[in-house]
Amino acid sequence: MRAAGSTLVWMAIVAVAGFGTGCTALQTRATTASSGSWSGTAPAATSPSPAAPSDWTMAATGAYTGDRGRVFYAIGNAGGMHNLTLLRATADNQAQEEMSRILTRYVRDLAQAAGPDAEGAPLYLLVKSALQKARIVDHRQSQGGMLALCRLELSAFKQILAAEGELDPALRKRMLAEADRVHAELAGK
16 A cells, blocks of 8 residues: 555554443554555554553553552553454453452452441442543553553542442542542552
8 A cells, every 4th residue: 555745644443342341442543654555564652652651561550659640550461363453452351351350459448448338338330430431541562462551540530439329428428538548558658
């Protein structure tokens, strides 16, 4: 495919639904090729997304506090496929599944910190709503595979918690008061 005097722009849009969690990710990547031809494989990412830390491929999933504020990061890894679209979608699904595990633990710890009133509360609704706000923010090709980074800011989680109508107002208030402390404990700070 050649375009005289113009550049080739490759766009890939992948919409992925995460394993019944309601979590979706919409990713768009645009890359310009100066050669005017396309070999059939997607170009490798050269710089991280502004929403992703530059060294995320060497980090573990979990809660983090840094210059970007308080966030949760989850990393998904997929390999063994030749179809790049399927490889990317599988890495996204793995990252979203990992985010589900992180948030489930965080909400459980947050409920315990809020007191005994949390017993029987519909906490799964918090996890489900938070997963809908989690986003895939970066991809990297690895040795024979693909890595995906899923991100959720603590401030977005707190907004969801504040708006959750199924929770007792007193419990919701205590959970909001404990949110930063529990995040810091998970972050190891």
